[in-house]
Amino acid sequence: MKLVLNLVLIRALLVHARASWSVQWDVLIFTQQWPITSCIDHLIHNPQASCNLFPNMTSWTIHGIWPTKLGTKGPSFCNNSWHFQEIQIEKIEPYLIKYWGNIYAEDPRTSLWKHEWSKHGTCAAELPTLNSEVKYFEKGLEWVTQYDYVAVLGKSNIYPHDIKSYTREDINTAIKDMFGVDPAVDCIYNKKTKQHELSQIKLCFDRSLHVVNCDGIIGDDENVIGNCPQQGIIYPASVRTGGKEYSYSRKLTELRIQRWEEAQATCVSWLCHALMTVYSLMWITL
Numbered sequence: 670m671k672l673v674l675n676l677v678l679i680r681a682l683l684v685h686a687r688a689s690w691s692v693q694w695d696v697l698i699f700t701q702q703w704p705i706t707s708c709i710d711h712l713i714h715n716p717q718a719s720c721n722l723f724p725n726m727t728s729w730t731i732h733g734i735w736p737t738k739l740g741t742k743g744p745s746f747c748n749n750s751w752h753f754q755e756i757q758i759e760k761i762e763p764y765l766i767k768y769w770g771n772i773y774a775e776d777p778r779t780s781l782w783k784h785e786w787s788k789h790g791t792c793a794a795e796l797p798t799l800n801s802e803v804k805y806f807e808k809g810l811e812w813v814t815q816y817d818y819v820a821v822l823g824k825s826n827i828y829p830h831d832i833k834s835y836t837r838e839d840i841n842t843a844i845k846d847m848f849g850v851d852p853a854v855d856c857i858y859n860k861k862t863k864q865h866e867l868s869q870i871k872l873c874f875d876r877s878l879h880v881v882n883c884d885g886i887i888g889d890d891e892n893v894i895g896n897c898p899q900q901g902i903i904y905p906a907s908v909r910t911g912g913k914e915y916s917y918s919r920k921l922t923e924l925r926i927q928r929w930e931e932a933q934a935t936c937v938s939w940l941c942h943a944l945m946t947v948y949s950l951m952w953i954t955l
């Protein structure tokens with residue numbers, strides 16, 4: 670009798686272990702970076718370095734889509750035999766360069782993609798909707814055009830500016846008003862200017878790919894979900910790298926908002942959105 674009970678118990682435990690093993694994460698964290706801040710941070714840590722930036726920057730860019738178990742980080746590197754292959758994403762590479770580019774000029778062009786795929790993509794692949802390299806990277810492109818922070822923050826009068834500062838509440842509210850959920854907002858500390866600068870915004874998605882609050886995720890500081898101070902946050906508009914000044918203009922932001930609104934109304938696919946934004950870029954340089 671006791672043996673039978675034990676066997677039943679062991680079987681139940683095994684079934685449970687298999688069930689929880691097959692679902693390794695709760696949410697996807699979609700992290701976008703503000704390329705100007707990423708570049709400033711890179712230069713602070715590596716004064717000899719330089720950044721890959723576009724002359725007329727129009728957008729935040731993707732850092733990654735990170736499967737995450739609440740209350741912890743990761744999982745990561747879920748399948749070490751699934752190597753990144755550039756050929757798989759050849760068709761969307763022009764978009765990836767613009768929206769998911771590697772900002773560190775000294776690293777190979779594909780370095781960020783390779784890293785994100787191996788560390789996070791192989792874990793995201795647990796979902797049928799993300800179970801290939803191309804699906805993983807296309808999802809990023811779709812989301813970066815849909816969750817366009819230049820437009821979303823701009824609509825709340827939050828513009829890139831090297832002197833004006835914003836509160837954490839300003840930024841949080843702008844995003845919450847638009848998408849109905851709390852993001853996690855990260856800053857870097859610029860020791861040269863002694864200011865906190867807006868660097869990353871994380872938006873969270875459940876396993877059905879619906880946006881959810883980011884409560885429960887662990888930020889870079891391990892303690893809070895976003896590490897920006899309550900006030901005095903700079904959303905930098907310019908950076909000097911490789912002997913050139915890169916800056917974001919207010920005029921460009923306004924155009925971006927207009928295009929984003931049009932795209933929301935008329936586009937259904939990420940490709941349409943992407944073409945709209947590329948189009949707006951050409952329009953301004955004409």
Ligand SMILES: *[C@@H]1O[C@H](CO)[C@@H](O)[C@H](O)[C@H]1NC(C)=O
Pocket residue numbers: 748750751752
């Ligand atoms: C890991 O990746 C390899 C190579 O793509 C694939 O054949 C295998 O099915 C993957 N394993 C799991 C558990 O997903």
Ligand SMILES: CC(=O)N[C@H]1CO[C@H](CO)[C@@H](O)[C@@H]1O
Pocket residue numbers: 724725918920921953954
């Ligand atoms: C609107 C805007 O900032 N346009 C700039 C785009 O880039 C070219 C070349 O770098 C500049 O000359 C334009 O002023």
